[in-house]
Amino acid sequence: MPLPPYIHQRLSDPERYQTVYSRQPGSVAAPTAGLHFTPGLLDAMRDKGVETAFVTLHVGLDTFRPVSEDDPTEHAIHTEYYEMPEETAAALTRARAEGRSIIAVGTTSVRTLEQVGRDREEAGLASGQADLFILPGHRFRLVDGMITNFHLPRSSLVMLVSAFAGRERILAAYREAIEERYRFYSFGDAMLIW
Secondary structure, eight states, X not given: OOOOTTOOSOOSOGGGGSOTTXXXXXXXXXXXXXXXXXXXXXXXXXXTTOOOOOOEEEOOGGGGOBOOSSSGGGSOOOOEEEEEOHHHHHHHHHHHHTTOOOEEESHHHHHHHHHHHHHOSSOXXXXXXXXXXXXXXXXXXXXXXXXXXXXXXXXXXXXXXXXXXXXXXXXXXXXXXXXXXOOOSTTSOEEEEO
């Protein structure tokens, strides 16, 4: 498994850089927000009534590439392959119909769900290449909240979370994270943005 550019040594246990729910090979990097979940945590969430649903995402190395353009709208966003099974589409449709919140785990999941929400009126069986660049001003269609790690500056991921929560709120969260010595990036701390 390739590692992000900020991890400079081989991992003693490569399984540490793999989510517990990973099934299909294809990603060139782990969806790192998912590294916080253990089988026990997933079971405890289900015991509390949280419904879980999964998509297949093939994270690309460009996810770590900084936005170098002064105007982010000129940045060529990378594409990432996704598959949304019928049972996940049904769970999303049910959640919407029942007024329940949809919380995505990770920015790649947010991007995938918003791609599906942009391309389809109703979530359904879908697969394709997510090429949606989420910037401030984006109208979120499916995602009500997200769990995400703290990201590199000038990354498309920071822009996505800023689009969701507002730039000032994200800057304040990052200031607090620095002051409180939170860990950043792949093996770092996570935040729930609601």
